[in-house]
Amino acid sequence: MQIERLDHFVLTTGNLEKCLEFYRDLLHMTVEETNGRYALRFGREKINIHTRKAEFLPAAACPTPGSLDFCLVVKGPLEKVRKEVLAAGYPVETGPCRRHGACGTMESLYLRDPDGNLVELSVYGNDAEMES
Template sequence: MNIKSIDSITIIVSDIARAVRFYHEVFDLPLVNGSKTTLQVGGKQQLQFVTPAATGIHISEEPGNSELALATKDPLAKTLAHLTNYAVEIDDGPVPYQGATGPATALWLRDPDHNLIKLVCY
């Protein structure tokens, strides 16, 4: 088997519309055509949202137990200004970080369900 990339990540949330709105507005992630639960990340990955009560999904987790790392091309100062514009509180950082593709700076924040989001700035 030769895994080439991550296709999608699913995050458990209490309110799908609220989660989609947060990730769409704060991180500028576009909605996948015709979907109310899936956003596009980069060119080839998707971020999906489900609730614990979703039918056909075998998930025992509750909202707030996920962690997601997102890489940004923007400089750190622009990323921080953008988050400030949306009144998003930073939990930790910025600090030096060894990312998947090399040295970076990372900071952590939480979405409305308290899922941890790591923003990696290369």
């Protein structure tokens, strides 16, 4: 077997409206709703949203709002992304800082969604140039 790519992951939220607002309005993901099931789309990827444990089966054994730590690659420059996050009223927890991602060296900044999940926003290559 050879894994090709990540298709989706599930995020459990304690407040659906605030969750959708963060990912839709700040991160510009598209919200989809089908028969009471919510998902966030960006590029070829998807985040499914659950609002309670075992909402849809099968499910993770211990889903908890605020337990995720994940990285999203964004188009830079990262300083522009940082200013956009701050202008929208969301604090940057740390960064920009140099990190090592799946494809090599990147520059990242970190923020938290309304549930407390750690969301890393990163850029590779020329978009990754930071101000000194």
